[in-house]
Amino acid sequence: MTVFTSLCVGQDLEVTNFAPVVVQGLQHGTDADLMSAQRSLRNIPGNVSIVQASEFRDAEVMGVRDVLSRVPGVYAQNPSGQISAKVSIRGSGLSASSGMRGIRLLRDGLPLGRADDLGESIYADPFGASYIEIFRGASSLQYGAATLGGAINLVSPTAYSHPGHELRVDGGLNNYTRAQFRAGKIFENGLDAYASVSRVNGDGFRQNSAHTAERFYGNVGYRFSPESEGRLHITLERYHVDMPGAITLDQLQSDPSVANPTHLMAHAQIRTTPRWHLAYQHDWLLGLSDKFSLGTFHTGTKFDSQTQLGVHYDAVDYGVSMRHEINRELSGHDNQFIWGASFSRGTSHNQTHTPDYWPGAFMQLESIDAARSTVELFAENSFKVSPDLALIAGAQATWARRRTDNQALTPLGSLSYPAGQAYANYSGFNPKLGVVWDVGGDNAQIFANISRSFEPPNSVAFHTRAGKLSAQRATTFEIGTRGGDAQFGWDLALYKSWLKDELLEMPVPGNPAAPPMAYNVASTRHTGLELGLHGEFKTGAVPGKIAWNLAYTWNHFRFHNNERYGNNALPGIPEHLARLDLVYHHPDGFYGGPNFEFASGWDVDQANTLVAPGYGIINFTLGYAAPKDRYRVFIDVRNLADKYYATSTDYMVDARYQPQNVFYPGQTRTVFAGLQLNW
Template sequence: MCRRRFDSSFSVILSCFLLLPATAYSSADHAQRLEAVRVKGNATSLERDIDAARAELERVAGNVSVIPADQYREGVVLGLQEAFASVPGVYARNPSGQVSARLSIRGSGISAASGLRGIRLLRDGLPLGRIDDFGDTIYADPANADYIELYRGANSLQYGAATLGGAINLVSPTGYTHAGAAWRMEAGPDGYVKGQARAGQVFDNGLDAYASISSMRTNGYRENSGHTVTRFYGNLGYRFNARSQGRLHVTSEHYRVQMPGPLTLGQLLDDPSAANPDNVRAGSRIRTTPRWHVAYQHDWRVGEADKLSMGVFHTGTRFISPTAGRVTHYDATDYGASLRHEINRELNGRKHRFVWGANYGRGSSDNQAYLPDDWPRSPYLPAPGSQVVSIGASRSSFELFAENSVDISSDVALIVGAQAAWAERRTTNKVSPIASAFFAGGESSDRYFGLSPKLGLLWDIHPQAQVFANISRSFEPPSSLAFYTQEGNLEAQRATTLEVGTRGGGKEFGWDAAVYHAWIRNELVEFPLAAYPGAIIARNADRTRHIGLELGLHGELPLARMPGTIEWNVAYTWSQFRFNRDAVYGNNALPGIPQHVARLGLVYRHPKGYYAGPSIELASSANVDQANTLRAPGYGTVNFTLGYKDPADRYRLFIDARNLANKYYVATTDYVVDANSRDRAVFYPGQTRSVYIGFEANW
């Protein structure tokens, strides 16, 4: 009864918020009605700054965001969790305070206990990870971005992505946007030290260059949770003439990340610094040797209003990972090419923006698993060090996409688009009997095809307010490592999503809000394997539904009796992900993500560069298993940031305090089919109280 009253009250409050766009502008404020004007980006420019990016995303009939790097660099930057902390609709949590975040957008990859699936990671429009959109957030370094573009769901179609989650695009610094040198240092508890040196230069002969080298090291606040990450990223650009330029990107990364493992809820609430005994015994960790990424993109200005871009990329990842029960050797390579053409025309008095393109990629991976050296010796079991799994997988994909935006009136635009995608998966599995409960043996291949149309409408109801709506299809083939199971090949996940929302306002008050409903067929989740009691495998759920609300509010309040302003930000996400009349789980909730997640931030800014303020993060309880027998408790944490940024941008100092009340809470959980017991070790604690300091100098 209390829960229902809470949800009802919350609905009333949110309804009031959603009415704000209609009531924020009264007739008294605007005695003379102004004609709606949609801001257009400069289509003739080969360079795009953050203002042009914002103007371009205002032409998208869906919920999209731009996150400037200066926003999240005001405090410590552990990873993507900091970048998306104040952005609604993105669930990003660093379990155990580690650098790799669990990331989900609109329930994408909900069964992935870590990393991400169904979200395309991009740098300047080119893929950063595997071509099957299965990877890790550690591949995307927010410290090497001028800003980040977030495309939720099918709003990422202009880059060819048509997945449930969408795409995240890191826009790189260059010699033009980061001329000069910078040095940044962060330090904190448990031996945390992070340093970054970066520099950019524009030369007289058309060349420009940017380079960054960084290193981060920490012992971790949990046992067996230390990690070290070193990175080099650089890009070299050359302007052949005013209409043609190219840019080469090179990344080399080394990770050594220990994995403390999950705890039972009782263990976590008693001592979150403890590690899972099995992980400690095995020395569970991942060590890359190394990970590298190379990409080249060339842009041409065609005519006076069109732009053509072509790019190629090549990426590889190698790591060794001893865990409880096995030692994994992983080696993967992916490469591909992309084409994107933007055409701006006026036909029959109507402005058209037509974007079309194609993406092609291939990849392969070699996965070898061995029994650990401490495996018990027995005449009935393989000897320690024996190979138990050998999986050679390959993948390929081709995507053809097009989207046209036409102004059907001075304040209404119609957007029509579609993506056609072909994918192939192949695998050759050699599996010993001891591992047959987890991996299917033999060879298999499959081909997948999906057509994903999109129809959208964008209406400028006021010079500073827009309403949008779209209906779209999404298509996600399973990854090359997961498509083949003991029960046969998996089907591709498909969804139809309806989205309605609004955005607008200015510095004093602004908003972005969207409601979506996704009807999903063959969602990739997990089910018990009947032949092996206790074992689970990936399987397609028949029907599921993802419903959500993404609400962002922000503003700036001047102070009457002291200099400066108060900046405030509210980010609220409501998610309801459920089975739909499933034969086993009925209408149970899909586990893993809290139904309510909110963040409130307040920052006082002094004209001379001082800033300070708290933030509060809240999350409701969340189901842990598909059977809905176990829940992770909700939590609330309080943080505080104090800093100074030189008005001339020569240096910055900050103190970033996290979880001031030293709350013991569950940050994420493993994805469980049926917990059966409250004593299951499936919970990962969030960071306990910690204080970081940082310094940044620019010259």
């Protein structure tokens, strides 16, 4: 396992102008494209990261959590050790029970999730990316996003970055298997094609925790000329995941393999028919320095789930976007202007019914039709005051519409959401000002920005028993520094966000024991620190080197003068998170070493009456990579000491009045092994 590489490792990335790097025309996913992306991100006045596929392929990767856990500022955990993950950046989507909210999930700049930024991290397949870009907060403005969390962008592999054939087979305890075959071919007529087929299967270490994922991803590109290229992306995915549910703290500490009794009785599960995603993007180089992109996407998702209720869900999302990058000199100074627009729309149909294990006849409880649409305009200008100093100004405008029609078919049908029709319109204007200063040697930079963010509620939960929700807004100030080289590098950012109408949960008035409802909390504060350190050093008389990486995150999220909870901590996320990787690399290709993961205890409920204990676990990887990467093998041991700990918790309002089965166990001790062949 290699450690996380910052934006400056291994390359001289001093920013002297804004012109894009062009190598033999447009070639997406190549090393030249990666180097260009690294240079481009260093022009952003905020904390950004790139994780290359070469940095995580040396060990087992069950899902996006195994990639993002090495990135400071990103909270990513696999509840119950399964393939999907709960992901939060800077406190985005804290009350979401799983997946991600307030983070835009992208592939090559086009949305992979829903039109209202409510997504599922399982769609972010790490092995479906040549590299992954993480934009925190306002750093995502260049893709039109203005949410608190920012954006995660998967840059697709192509035949240029992955020519030839690759077969990878992994296995582990609890009947875990993962197999993937992928191939890329470049044709002489300007056509190239890439395809990947994979399957993941496992029984899980808990009762009722089996999971299966089958994926096909492919793209076909055609170069009409050295300045014009189009690429079509096709994704087909099928998931079947049993859901063991959350348990109490006593159960977790005595036997984390047990399932929630209700989930076990219901055989709780979620099963998709093939989820499909189509996207097409066309890029033009205009002159020697400008670039124009036009894209469109179409996504269909169908699934059936069953827990305490049965749900059938059917949704379609689609949209178009454009982005224009203009590089010029302005009064003798380098200047880059980026502007763009996007439109997205989605519809969904939810049917809720009694679960199969209830006695009596099948009964439908409610039928919810929902619609969502968003229009975004954005622009950002970077002006080089001097070769060492850039000033950045930008803004994003959003118009969003939400509509829902809940047909409550029985008296029980309106328990989740109010019966009847509702709609709401939301609009926001989100400016941003920033600065990037190259302060000297070691590629050192200082950056700062102040920005606004805007997040309308999703298309189902915007209308609750408390009425229509307002959009979540925030003002964020960020300052940081980055720099260094392969021997020692750093990324450090400190931020504070003043949130208004944060989308959380509150108890039902007069009935604190009832399930909580979505709610706007008038005022909250998110303060955090993101620290990434990395480097390598020789081992003296022993040949080879030790590469190391430290990712530390401080999350200080609080209510602000709340009438019910005062200045209590916001629940659901540890205040301190850290991961340290130490990997020895021998010149002959052998590698191995431990990584350590730490988390402090965290408040589980808004009343701060229940605390999840902190934890520390040790993992170890040993492997061999053959010359020219013809093959590689590895053994990956997780949780060596077999610690029992909670990796995440359900969001709670007040543990004194609610059931306390809200803890999701982390993976117990397990062993994985893998083989990868390239030809």
